[in-house]
Amino acid sequence: MVDENLYVNLLSEGLISAESFEKIKQKDAEPLFSVHWEIKTLLYLGILLLTTGLGLLVYENIDSIGHVFVLLFIALICIGCFGYCFKYKLPFSTSKVKSPNAAFDYILLLAATSFVIFTGYLQYQYKVFGIHYGMATFVPMLVLFFVAYYFDHLGILNMAIACLAVWMGVTVTPRDLLEKFNINSSTIIYTYLTLGVLLIIKAFATNYFSIKKHFGFSYQHYGVHAIYISLLSGYFHFYDFPFALAWLLGIGVLSYFLYKDATRQNSFYFLLLIILYSYVAISSLVIRMFSGGYNTGATALIFMYFIASAIGLVLILIHFNKKLKQYDQL
Amino acid sequence: MISYNKTWLASLRVKAQLHQELKQGNITKEEFAAINEKYPVGFYTPNILGRIGLFILTIVIVVFTDALLSLMVGQSAERAGWFCFLSLLSYVSLELIVHFKFHYRSGVDDALLVLSGIVFTGTVYYLIYGGNGNTDKLSLSEMIFIVSLWLTIRFNDMLAAAFCSGAFFAIILFGWTRTGSMGVETAPFVMMFAAVFVFLRLSYYKNKRALVNYQNSLLIAQIVGLVVFYAAGNYYVVQVLGDELKGIDITTHTAVPFGVFFWVWTMLLPLIYVAIGLMRKDKLFIRVGMVLVAAAVITYKNYYHLLLVDVEFTIAGAALLALVYGITRYLKTPQHGFTKEDIDEDIKADEINVESVMVGSAFTGTPTAPADNGVKFGGGDFGGGGASGGF
Structure with a gap:
């Protein structure tokens, strides 16, 4: 509920032009009521139900349908969707390309997904790649990266990055990290570290060479998480070794460079990540120092450390938030 | 009565409305910038990331401060009165932060409000009624109602408003059914009347100038009212709640008297909500109706x-x-003033691309092909998102 005379007042104060006032008046005279959200919800629900239902139907009746038919069907969807995309796409460019219409992005997503399902099915049922699981993920990864760049689709780029991570023997999205990530194996830690470094380099290269600059965020997002988590798990994995501190040193160096980059890009998101991950590292070091003898004094000191450091972090966050806010508006 | 600066709240409302106009292209960027200058707001409100970060940090600070203080006082920290004191401490800092540091929806005030509200309600209830082991639902609801009403009045917090209106209906339900078996039989109808009454009063209050700062809370209360109105006649709710209040084992599924009436209510009311929403062009009715259609389907599938x-x-x-x-x-x-286009399309350049990240996490577990376990299709080969929904 806002004052009815608001626009009249704004007009008389000269804050809005007569032209804008007319536009608003006209809009209010014949208001449009958008059911966009409702239609989207129904659409999403419908697709979810239909695909689940069909999937179950096929699953229950696979003996009478046969794998070849199912594969053929998926291949048809895939080819059809890709055909549509090749026909209607806008010409390639190294900067951002808008999609020609609203449905285009979804059709492309369907094409890419069905391709991934197709290769997965082929491998699962017929062992096309034999025991070369690397190849089984490498081929879809290449295709996904190509499609992401060729048609300029962020969602497919994310799928491709996930595929890259799978190919390297790990999964990269946060959800899987929490569920499956096994921090006890040093091989996984090193793989993860390599992946993180690769993605960060890719993010910088993307910005430096200006090839699809808007892809930089995705690379950096996954890269930063991967590299910090692997460094932290490296530290805990080698906790009792003398060179464990080297991992924390790595975090320090990394934070410094990422901080420089984040302030240059004015990105509060990455700043927040840097601060939080570094905080975990510093806190683990502090606890390690204090927890030599278990007595009330040490406990009280640890409590005080957390109170003081959290207040400090709050002040830092507020500071950066205010600093970056001036770029935020408009 | 609201803690926040009223002039700034008014400026925020003007800005929100004009931001809408800006997005729809009715005013220019320059005009919006000029209005922005003209209506200064001194609140500290970070973006959503900052809010989440500050929320977590504030909880860390409060928990460790409380722990340190408890460590200092030693034995007496095990009494409920001590926790009551701690919650009051959180509340006082909330008022101070809002008053002197002008925090508004910053994460700090949210965390302090939630912590102090929950701890205070819990400990005061324990102090007055606790000790004998069984919970008195009526007095607990009354306690929640009073505390959350106070927090709603002071801070116009939507969570507090939801608790407040929920507790209000709980008081009516538990109070009425206390009158005996007659009370339990008539409870659905009493709840329906209460919900209609509340909803109509709220619609009236929503247009009151004096309550202009409480629009969010009133909206939440209206949603609760609509849902309660439906739930009061939902067959499953009537059956299960009735059995529980009569002390019958819930699993026996006794038949509900006037069963046909309740079935009609269960299936038709959501559609009526949607129809009302379309006729009055009211998003509230349409969306609540859509959610309740799903509830109706699930209720039906249950039988x-x-x-x-x-x-x-x-x-x-x-x-x-x-x-x-x-x-x-x-x-x-x-057609008839309806459009399928998104008229408030809002695209900001440097915001995180939520959609792309979500797509990324929905399509993991891609073909790793766990070759030799006998199960057909393995786990997430269809890309996670669809196949495992909780229907």
């Missing part, structure tokens, strides 16, 4: 099974898609 699940899903999905197709065709050009 009857028509076809095999896969066939049902396929038909329902196809029907929904056909419906969407029909609506989209019908609204190709706006």
